[in-house]
Amino acid sequence: MPTPMMQQYLDIKDKYREYILMYRVGDFYEMFYDDAKTASRELDLVLTGKDCGEPERAPMCGVPFHAVDPYIGKLVGKGYKVAICEQTEDPALAKGLVKRDVIRMITPGTLMESSLLDEKKNNYICAIYAAPDCYGIAFADISTGQTSATWFDGDNRAQRLLSEIGTYAPREAVLSCACSVIPEASDFMRERLRCTINEAQPDRFRAESALSAAEEHFSPLPDDFTENNPALLALGGLISYVEETQKTSLSNIGSLNYYRDGQYLEIDVNTRRNLELCETMRRAEKKGTLLWVLDKTKTAAGARLLRKFIDFPLKNPYHIERRLASVEKLYARVAERGEIAEQLAGVMDLERLITRIVYGTANARDLRAVAATLEKIPPIRDIIASFSAGELPGIYAELDPMEDLRAIIEAGIKEDPPFSVREGGIIRDGYNADVDYLRSVMTSSKSLIDNIEATEKEATGIRTLKVGYNRVFGYYIEVSKSFVGSVPERYIRKQTLANCERYITEELKDMEAQILGAGERVTALEYQLFTDIRLKLAENVHRIQKAAYLLSKLDVFLSLAEVAQRSGYTRPTVDYGDRLCIKDGRHPVVEQTASDSLFIPNDTELDCRGNRFALITGPNMAGKSTYMRQVALICIMAQIGSFVPAKEAHIGVVDKIFTRVGASDDLAMGKSTFMLEMSEVAYILANATKKSLIIYDEIGRGTSTFDGMSIARAVAEHTVNKIGAKTLFATHYHELTTLEDELDGVVNYNIAAKKKHDDIVFLRKI
Numbered sequence: 001m002p003t004p005m006m007q008q009y010l011d012i013k014d015k016y017r018e019y020i021l022m023y024r025v026g027d028f029y030e031m032f033y034d035d036a037k038t039a040s041r042e043l044d045l046v047l048t049g050k051d052c053g054e055p056e057r058a059p060m061c062g063v064p065f066h067a068v069d070p071y072i073g074k075l076v077g078k079g080y081k082v083a084i085c086e087q088t089e090d091p092a093l094a095k096g097l098v099k100r101d102v103i104r105m106i107t108p109g110t111l112m113e114s115s116l117l118d119e120k121k122n123n124y125i126c127a128i129y130a131a132p133d134c135y136g137i138a139f140a141d142i143s144t145g146q147t148s149a150t151w152f153d154g155d156n157r158a159q160r161l162l163s164e165i166g167t168y169a170p171r172e173a174v175l176s177c178a179c180s181v182i183p184e185a186s187d188f189m190r191e192r193l194r195c196t197i198n199e200a201q202p203d204r205f206r207a208e209s210a211l212s213a214a215e216e217h218f219s220p221l222p223d224d225f226t227e228n229n230p231a232l233l234a235l236g237g238l239i240s241y242v243e244e245t246q247k248t249s250l251s252n253i254g255s256l257n258y259y260r261d262g263q264y265l266e267i268d269v270n271t272r273r274n275l276e277l278c279e280t281m282r283r284a285e286k287k288g289t290l291l292w293v294l295d296k297t298k299t300a301a302g303a304r305l306l307r308k309f310i311d312f313p314l315k316n317p318y319h320i321e322r323r324l325a326s327v328e329k330l331y332a333r334v335a336e337r338g339e340i341a342e343q344l345a346g347v348m349d350l351e352r353l354i355t356r357i358v359y360g361t362a363n364a365r366d367l368r369a370v371a372a373t374l375e376k377i378p379p380i381r382d383i384i385a386s387f388s389a390g391e392l393p394g395i396y397a398e399l400d401p402m403e404d405l406r407a408i409i410e411a412g413i414k415e416d417p418p419f420s421v422r423e424g425g426i427i428r429d430g431y432n433a434d435v436d437y438l439r440s441v442m443t444s445s446k447s448l449i450d451n452i453e454a455t456e457k458e459a460t461g462i463r464t465l466k467v468g469y470n471r472v473f474g475y476y477i478e479v480s481k482s483f484v485g486s487v488p489e490r491y492i493r494k495q496t497l498a499n500c501e502r503y504i505t506e507e508l509k510d511m512e513a514q515i516l517g518a519g520e521r522v523t524a525l526e527y528q529l530f531t532d533i534r535l536k537l538a539e540n541v542h543r544i545q546k547a548a549y550l551l552s553k554l555d556v557f558l559s560l561a562e563v564a565q566r567s568g569y570t571r572p573t574v575d576y577g578d579r580l581c582i583k584d585g586r587h588p589v590v591e592q593t594a595s596d597s598l599f600i601p602n603d604t605e606l607d608c609r610g611n612r613f614a615l616i617t618g619p620n621m622a623g624k625s626t627y628m629r630q631v632a633l634i635c636i637m638a639q640i641g642s643f644v645p646a647k648e649a650h651i652g653v654v655d656k657i658f659t660r661v662g663a664s665d666d667l668a669m670g671k672s673t674f675m676l677e678m679s680e681v682a683y684i685l686a687n688a689t690k691k692s693l694i695i696y697d698e699i700g701r702g703t704s705t706f707d708g709m710s711i712a713r714a715v716a717e718h719t720v721n722k723i724g725a726k727t728l729f730a731t732h733y734h735e736l737t738t739l740e741d742e743l744d745g746v747v748n749y750n751i752a753a754k755k756k757h758d759d760i761v762f763l764r765k766i
Helices: 004-015 033-043 069-077 157-168 183-191 207-217 230-246 269-275 290-294 300-311 317-332 334-344 350-358 364-374 377-384 392-398 403-412 433-443 445-460 481-486 506-538 541-567 624-640 673-687 705-723 734-742
Strands: 020-025 028-032 048-050 058-064 082-087 100-106 125-131 134-141 146-153 172-175 196-198 255-258 466-470 474-480 492-496 500-504 573-575 580-585 602-606 613-617 648-652 656-660 693-697 726-730 746-750 753-756 759-762
Touching: 004 020, 004 028, 004 100, 020 033, 020 100, 028 033, 033 058, 033 069, 069 082, 100 230, 125 157, 125 230, 134 157, 134 230, 146 157, 146 230, 157 183, 157 269, 172 183, 172 230, 183 196, 207 230, 269 624, 269 656, 290 300, 290 541, 290 624, 300 350, 300 541, 300 624, 317 334, 317 392, 317 541, 317 573, 317 624, 334 377, 334 541, 350 364, 350 506, 350 541, 364 403, 364 506, 364 541, 377 392, 377 541, 392 541, 403 506, 433 445, 433 506, 445 466, 445 506, 474 481, 474 506, 481 500, 506 541, 580 624, 602 624, 602 726, 613 624, 613 705, 613 734, 624 648, 624 656, 624 693, 624 726, 656 673, 673 693, 673 705, 693 705, 705 726, 705 734, 734 746
Parallel strands: 020 082, 125 172, 146 255, 172 196, 573 648, 613 726, 613 746, 656 693, 693 726
Antiparallel strands: 020 028, 028 058, 048 058, 082 100, 125 134, 134 146, 466 474, 474 500, 492 500, 580 602, 580 648, 753 759
């Protein structure tokens, strides 16, 4: 029969079967049975055993409670879910078995510890509500409090859902249905994103609870947030799951980015991959991407916001121009830009700091980091006070210095507090009279002991008398054997040693209680004062979050201005027209990595009339793909509000960008080269509009020559005649150049090359 402690463990484990249960025992989190075997294997821990009242010892391994984060990070990083079972009462006061309960479940999508997260990337969890004719999806990064929701209907809803998942790349997903209902999305999340999926949890997605949760966290609600809104139902499922795992209210989640299909420039998952916006195709790393080029941010939150700008380019020229005007002002004011950069370099990650404060996991050093950041706000406001364009005046007006919150931290928390909040030494001298008194008792204990020793020597006449201390007996008076006869009756014998006797007195007991009790009381009092300060900051969560967002936006504008000046970018003109005119355009990434350091610029002239379809021919390796990708990247840069690598650029906003590039396959998803190419082409033909930008690179390569040529011609004709979008079409089928004479809007271009002796020299010129 299991021992009482093991029975308690088994009862708790029965409620959390899907989790690795970390069970607090003294200074360790212990794991037992199958959990211990898994943790031992995954964390390289020694597997031991424990007598548990059964015939065989229970497999066991453990980790120190004060160093648990790295172990949790490794387990969660491998897709496991961890439940933290803590002692819920003071062991010193407990009668019998100490009460324990799970205080938090940690999953891949609910991490909030900075040490376990990439500071420059969001960590998203998503919830998907699937109905027969629509999908709702909601995303949250609980480490920052950012929340988004949208929904899709129509024939292309599955592809739009896939694109949205690819954009956010969540670490974890909660589904209202079985994976078989949305097989393509669930396979993509599992295989490509290594996403942990919690499927078929329909009870979380009830309309009544979803609306109640939304009303609690977000105000005002969007007008169409009725009970049947798929995005609302997804949001309700998400909030339900996060509240259950975190076992607390989500007060840091208070703003919702609710958007509909078509609000941002639409970039499907294949196009993101082909253009290498935030990750390279081969190694999935940042270097070699558009984000790598543009990211000169000084803060972690700024880096995350820049990534979001790239993931969600704008379509409204008014908002784009406001961003461009902000970048232009910072571009022109070099001295002020340097001063802002210097201040931002000292800004900590307020978004994640305030989350830990709200959840009660922040320590005193975190609070000092908040104070250090708030100290930077007044000088930043002073610098940008004279800026009068774009979003900069708004940042100045809305950036709250929060001097009241900074004063609370400065007054209460020491400048260099210890890491632990349970061991004292965190409250400033002078902040609390009781703390000061108890500290004085502790620091004056030596003089108290000396006074008692001197007084007792004089009263008893025993010159060898001394007062000592050990952990077993506490304070005592030690008298050598030769003076035992002089010991007064008020002395109480405590211990007999070979050459001396040890005694205590009522006065000494009182002094001991005062000194030792002062240490315990001051530690408890300091912790209470610290939690009071932390609570005051938590009550101002939305003020701090707003300041964090404004600082990160300023950081992004500063980064874009710095890159523009370093790389010779120019401000584009952006409007609702259909003209796409680029003079001396360059590929932003290739020009940074080209070994010969000389990038050949090229012009582009497209519209939705006589120049809507550019058919490009030329030898392999001549630069066709680079040229077409640079056009797409320049459009994206312009629509996020960035200057662009060109001498001059006029960009009529595009609603969608599509690419069909290369001859790769996706055998893991059951698609050959030809099947993948045809699937991507079919998606483009079904979803592109006249306002889109399409890049076709070598259509028809996955089959025989004449079949491939027929497919390429059919795609070209449909794109020109039925869609009318601005299109770049590279092909090795030179026979297709006759389309210029046969179809209105087709223009032939060629990548120039020269023969020099027996070599071919690529001129890289269109």
